Amino acid sequence: MVILVDMDDVLEQLVEAIVKYNNAHYGTDVSAYDVVEWNLARAFPTLTREMVYSPEYDEDFWSEVEPMPGADKVLRRLIDEGHDIYVVTASTYETLRQKMDDLLFRWFPFIDWKHVIVTSNKHMIKGDVLIDDGPHNLTGGSYRKILFDRPHNRSFDEKSVGAVRVHDWEEIYEQICIMSKNNE
Ligand SMILES: [Mg+2]
Numbered sequence: 656m657v658i659l660v661d662m663d664d665v666l667e668q669l670v671e672a673i674v675k676y677n678n679a680h681y682g683t684d685v686s687a688y689d690v691v692e693w694n695l696a697r698a699f700p701t702l703t704r705e706m707v708y709s710p711e712y713d714e715d716f717w718s719e720v721e722p723m724p725g726a727d728k729v730l731r732r733l734i735d736e737g738h739d740i741y742v743v744t745a746s747t748y749e750t751l752r753q754k755m756d757d758l759l760f761r762w763f764p765f766i767d768w769k770h771v772i773v774t775s776n777k778h779m780i781k782g783d784v785l786i787d788d789g790p791h792n793l794t795g796g797s798y799r800k801i802l803f804d805r806p807h808n809r810s811f812d813e814k815s816v817g818a819v820r821v822h823d824w825e826e827i828y829e830q831i832c833i834m835s836k837n838n839e
Contacts, residue, residue: 660743664788665723665788723824744774778795785799
């Protein structure tokens with residue numbers, strides 16, 4: 656299968672890293688569990704929107720972002736089993752080089768630039784399945800849908816768009832196996 660995989664908060668723990676950075680730089684006391692809406696800025700009522708997203712523009716930030724547990728192991732397994740993996744990210748162009756070098760290619764060295772698609776319109780991309788934590792990316796699109804559970808998407812009814820909610824990468828693997836079988 657052609658498997659499309661979101662980067663932020665699926666392959667890596669972006670929200671956790673932003674929260675940690677902002678707490679250290681701006682003296683806030685926010686936990687990643689406080690981020691219960693897609694709009695991250697709502698969890699930081701005392702900061703401007705610019706401040707909230709400032710870590711992404713700090714060159715040293717991307718090496719601080721941790722990979723999602725199990726993601727590399729499961730991706731390697733899926734590649735070994737013959738699936739094609741494409742990372743599909745809405746990353747902004749200003750941050751791309753650092754983000755790719757210090758985060759994606761560092762923790763997932765078996766993924767190369769030819770397997771990265773940068774777009775904010777993921778529903779334009781052709782693939783068998785998309786794994787994403789963003790409800791807007793799973794609304795529409797011709798792919799099957801796996802919603803990666805995060806505090807900011809818990810109020811979203813994934814069944815309304817025909818998506819399956821998973822909580823970790825082992826569950827992703829199980830779902831891919833089921834979908835792959837149905838594909839045969
Ligand atoms: Mg994401």
